[in-house]
Amino acid sequence: MAIMMPAADQAVLGRRGEIVAALRAIVPGEGVIDSAAEMLAYESDGLTAYRQPPMVVVLPDTTEQVSQVLKYCFEHGIKVVPRGSGTSLSGGALPLVDGVLLGLGKFKRIREIDFDNRVVVTEPGVTNLAISQAVAHAGFYYAPDPSSQIACSIGGNVAENSGGVHCLKYGMTTNNVLGCEIVLMSGEILRIGGKAAENSGYDLMGIITGSEGLLGVITEITVRILQKPETARALMVGFAEVEAAGECVARIIGAGIIPGGMEMMDKPAIHAAEAFVHAGYPLDVEALLIIELDGPSVEVDELIKRVEAIAQGCGSTTCQISTSEAERNLFWAGRKAAFPAVGRISPDYLCMDGTIPRGALPKALARIRDLSAKYDLRVANVFHAGDGNLHPLILYDANKPGEIERAEAFGADILRACVEFGGVLTGEHGVGIEKRDLMDEMFSEADLNQQQRLKCAFDAQGLLNPGKVFPTLHRCAELGRMHVHAGQLAFPDLPRF
Amino acid sequence: MMPTDGHSIVDTLKVRDGRDVEEVVRAAIANEQPLEIIGHGTKRTIGQPMATNAVLDVSALNAVSSYEPNELIITAQSGAPLADVQSLIDSKNQQFAFEPIDTSKLLGVYGNGTIGGMIGAGLAGPRRIRAGGARDHLLGAHAVSGFGDGFKTGGKVVKNVTGYDLCKLLTGSWGTLAVMTEVTLKVMPKPESERTLVLSGLDDLTANRAMTTALGSPFDVSGAAHLPNSAFRPATGALAEFAAQGRAVTLLRLEGIAASVADRAGSLVKALASFGTVEMLQDAASAAIWSAIRDVEPFAASGALGAWPVWRIVCPPASGGALGQVLARETGGDMIYDWGGGLIWAALPPKPDALAALVRQRVEAAGGHGSLIRASEETRRNVDVFHPQPSGIAALSERVRHSFDPKVILNRGRMVRGAPA
Numbered sequence: 052m053a054i055m056m057p058a059a060d061q062a063v064l065g066r067r068g069e070i071v072a073a074l075r076a077i078v079p080g081e082g083v084i085d086s087a088a089e090m091l092a093y094e095s096d097g098l099t100a101y102r103q104p105p106m107v108v109v110l111p112d113t114t115e116q117v118s119q120v121l122k123y124c125f126e127h128g129i130k131v132v133p134r135g136s137g138t139s140l141s142g143g144a145l146p147l148v149d150g151v152l153l154g155l156g157k158f159k160r161i162r163e164i165d166f167d168n169r170v171v172v173t174e175p176g177v178t179n180l181a182i183s184q185a186v187a188h189a190g191f192y193y194a195p196d197p198s199s200q201i202a203c204s205i206g207g208n209v210a211e212n213s214g215g216v217h218c219l220k221y222g223m224t225t226n227n228v229l230g231c232e233i234v235l236m237s238g239e240i241l242r243i244g245g246k247a248a249e250n251s252g253y254d255l256m257g258i259i260t261g262s263e264g265l266l267g268v269i270t271e272i273t274v275r276i277l278q279k280p281e282t283a284r285a286l287m288v289g290f291a292e293v294e295a296a297g298e299c300v301a302r303i304i305g306a307g308i309i310p311g312g313m314e315m316m317d318k319p320a321i322h323a324a325e326a327f328v329h330a331g332y333p334l335d336v337e338a339l340l341i342i343e344l345d346g347p348s349v350e351v352d353e354l355i356k357r358v359e360a361i362a363q364g365c366g367s368t369t370c371q372i373s374t375s376e377a378e379r380n381l382f383w384a385g386r387k388a389a390f391p392a393v394g395r396i397s398p399d400y401l402c403m404d405g406t407i408p409r410g411a412l413p414k415a416l417a418r419i420r421d422l423s424a425k426y427d428l429r430v431a432n433v434f435h436a437g438d439g440n441l442h443p444l445i446l447y448d449a450n451k452p453g454e455i456e457r458a459e460a461f462g463a464d465i466l467r468a469c470v471e472f473g474g475v476l477t478g479e480h481g482v483g484i485e486k487r488d489l490m491d492e493m494f495s496e497a498d499l500n501q502q503q504r505l506k507c508a509f510d511a512q513g514l515l516n517p518g519k520v521f522p523t524l525h526r527c528a529e530l531g532r533m534h535v536h537a538g539q540l541a542f543p544d545l546p547r548f
Numbered sequence: 549m550m551p552t553d554g555h556s557i558v559d560t561l562k563v564r565d566g567r568d569v570e571e572v573v574r575a576a577i578a579n580e581q582p583l584e585i586i587g588h589g590t591k592r593t594i595g596q597p598m599a600t601n602a603v604l605d606v607s608a609l610n611a612v613s614s615y616e617p618n619e620l621i622i623t624a625q626s627g628a629p630l631a632d633v634q635s636l637i638d639s640k641n642q643q644f645a646f647e648p649i650d651t652s653k654l655l656g657v658y659g660n661g662t663i664g665g666m667i668g669a670g671l672a673g674p675r676r677i678r679a680g681g682a683r684d685h686l687l688g689a690h691a692v693s694g695f696g697d698g699f700k701t702g703g704k705v706v707k708n709v710t711g712y713d714l715c716k717l718l719t720g721s722w723g724t725l726a727v728m729t730e731v732t733l734k735v736m737p738k739p740e741s742e743r744t745l746v747l748s749g750l751d752d753l754t755a756n757r758a759m760t761t762a763l764g765s766p767f768d769v770s771g772a773a774h775l776p777n778s779a780f781r782p783a784t785g786a787l788a789e790f791a792a793q794g795r796a797v798t799l800l801r802l803e804g805i806a807a808s809v810a811d812r813a814g815s816l817v818k819a820l821a822s823f824g825t826v827e828m829l830q831d832a833a834s835a836a837i838w839s840a841i842r843d844v845e846p847f848a849a850s851g852a853l854g855a856w857p858v859w860r861i862v863c864p865p866a867s868g869g870a871l872g873q874v875l876a877r878e879t880g881g882d883m884i885y886d887w888g889g890g891l892i893w894a895a896l897p898p899k900p901d902a903l904a905a906l907v908r909q910r911v912e913a914a915g916g917h918g919s920l921i922r923a924s925e926e927t928r929r930n931v932d933v934f935h936p937q938p939s940g941i942a943a944l945s946e947r948v949r950h951s952f953d954p955k956v957i958l959n960r961g962r963m964v965r966g967a968p969a
Binding site: 165166168169190211212214218219222223225226235239240241242243245246247248249250252253255256257258260261262278279280281301302304305307308309346348349350353354406407408409410435438439440473474475476477478479480482490493494495497499500501502504505506507508509520531533 | 616619620676677681684693697700701704708710711712720721740760763767768804811815862890891915916919934940941942944948950952954955963
């Protein structure tokens with residue numbers, strides 16, 4: 052494993068039998084897994100390059116059990132790693148050798164559907180898609196749609212602040228959750244927010260969302276649901292140059308149009324996707340945009356015309372407009388299958404997730420091309436063009452010595468470039484362990500200290516998911532130390548009134 | 549220690565840059581001298597009276613650092629006047645989609661404040677139901693904590709999950725966590741046209757149902773408000789016509805390209821047929837109505853209810869009608885409903901305690917929370933201005949506050965009554 056995790060606590064490992072027994076007393080039956088063979092299923096998440104079996108797996112099915120498990124671990128100084136469906140692409144649920152893996156997979160019930168208040172109250176193990184399915188009969192859906200939505204859990208979505216193709220218009224998870232029940236590392240159960248549009252006091256829901264399982268374990272979530280738009284249509288537009296496609300994206304936004312989705316693929320991604328799903332993608336273009344417009348038919352028809360004109364003005368070489376739901380889905384099929392499609396042309400790939408200002412797209416892609424030559428590894432680019440979120444897929448072969456290291460170095464250079472161009476390390480996949488050691492490319496020590504001080508407010512002993520997100524762990528006492536400055540409120544040169 | 553709430557004469561330190569802010573906060577720590585943080589000071593009367601004895605004034609940090617319309621972002625220093633920033637983005641046909649409230653009429657002060665004040669207060673207008681609140685539009689910030697350390701959080705792109713989202717905490721924290729020096733905000737295109745559907749004469753419960761029907765439709769309603777018939781309404785401003793006619797009105801806003809708005813208006817009228825006939829207001833007339841509702845003009849400090857305390861109550865939207873009706877009956881107060889019933893502005897006949905116990909009991913029973921947005925200093929000294937939290941949440945919130953400002957230097961005591969002084 053190329054990444055250093057916190058040193059294993061030998062004293063805890065020495066008490067493993069006792070710990071397993073204590074957990075069995077809290078979660079009876081098959082809810083505690085301690086056999087090496089059965090724990091294999093939990094040794095990694097979606098970031099499969101990293102694997103580590105946990106000390107023990109516990110699968111509680113009530114909030115009270117979660118509370119008791121955490122309280123026990125808190126009192127005995129045992130680390131805990133929470134896990135939803137295990138689809139994280141950043142290693143957020145990677146187990147620790149001396150840690151309890153706390154799986155929320157048994158929290159599978161939707162507790163309440165409230166159409167009048169337009170919310171669903173759900174347990175965290177319910178999949179993202181299942182929420183939309185549960186309200187579809189009344190014309191509603193849950194808007195954030197990560198591409199793993201068939202499998203990923205809503206609890207994991209909250210932990211990672213998941214996005215998706217439609218978040219340009221409808222927001223990320225954080226813009227679509229209202230409240231939760233959360234269990235702190237101490238075992239304390241708290242209810243935050245509810246069906247009201249906003250919470251009182253500090254926005255604790257806002258800080259918990261996207262905290263990557265470091266602040267608490269969520270046992271219930273209240274999400275907003277929306278009415279499905281009356282119709283949706285898509286344009287598929289090809290360009291001879293990536294720059295022209297980037298310009299087209301900028302002009303669409305500049306014209307005041309916020310499409311439901313706006314995706315870009317480069318030539319290698321187009322070819323891989325077309326070979327896989329035969330969506331009819333043009334193979335002679337350098338960049339392909341898929342632009343979806345949704346709303347009432349009259350609006351969609353009008354905006355399709357406007358977008359088509361903008362694309363022509365930017366020198367598009369091909370333009371197809373969906374005329375049926377089947378055709379729209381076909382346009383998307385290649386994009387949605389881009390990752391597995393790339394998986395067919397390479398034994399392994401790494402998926403990166405930086406965000407850049409939209410305007411920096413041409414220079415970011417040029418940099419990626421240069422890096423591809425430098426590291427002698429192929430790359431295919433898919434891109435949430437509307438919000439500047441890049442997903443370069445770096446192709447490598449784990450069986451060739453040194454290739455994974457080269458691929459990781461290539462990926463790190465891409466993320467450094469994203470920061471250099473005014474962007475960020477991760478747009479939707481999270482920091483986890485994958486980007487942990489790059490955090491100081493984007494944040495100063497003072498920035499990271501303030502984030503870790505906040506962690507101390509929730510988990511002062513640092514027992515919940517340690518080793519994720521932060522490159523250096525500090526003790527809370529050390530972080531809380533005040534600078535002592537002698538001096539007076541003098542400031543002779545400041546204007547006073 | 550001299551309170552600044554009565555605007556007594558105290559040291560005011562007008563900082564020029566982030567470094568100055570760090571220096572002032574560090575000196576304040578060393579001297580155990582809590583600071584009141586102000587921009588233009590337009591919202592100073594919101595919150596508990598503070599235990600501060602010096603003012604840190606960020607109004608000179610007033611530059612727009614960058615504005616990139618095609619990226620849908622603007623970066624401005626925290627002291628930048630909101631009105632100037634709004635006219636700048638308006639020139640590119642863009643806006644803050646959450647419709648920040650202009651509290652000047654409600655509070656009886658001059659001016660619309662600064663960008664920093666807008667985020668620190670986090671008060672969103674009618675479009676919150678569709679576009680989210682201030683919290684959903686703050687993408688990044690530079691700030692100085694109560695440790696005297698400058699830090700940044702978030703970024704300058706719309707999609708970002710790198711590190712904890714401290715922007716969410718800064719929004720609505722009323723200056724109690726950190727002194728923001730620069731913020732990056734999301735801007736959105738202004739709609740090309742708007743229409744308001746007006747239903748007349750509905751009681752609060754029926755109006756609540758009409759709004760629920762509209763918001764549960766696929767017609768993308770971006771404003772849903774109800775003004776009950778009221779003996780108190782001033783016959784001035786955009787709402788004068790309704791007041792003069794002496795009838796309750798329920799207002800539903802549609803925005804977008806003209807053809808779409810017209811199409812959805814037609815569909816929505818049909819969906820609301822059982823609630824009576826619908827009148828229609830267009831563009832400028834519609835916009836004027838919604839800015840009057842956003843700014844709570846019927847309760848303006850200069851109006852008939854100017855001396856009444858005003859509560860801002862947030863609750864599950866479908867229970868707003870019933871809650872407001874009970875509050876009106878039990879207090880003799882006047883209600884305005886926004887957010888489809890999810891936001892109630894309640895002006896109550898003056899009482900020394902602003903009827904806090906009664907209001908809080910009724911609001912909690914409905915699953916909501918209420919803050920006392922306008923009241924005398926005396927009243928605010930004696931009641932909890934912000935809704936008291938259950939003990940576990942209160943303790944966690946205090947630990948969060950402590951993680952930013954352990955010596956309670958920043959806006960000491962503004963959010964919690966009886967906080968350490």
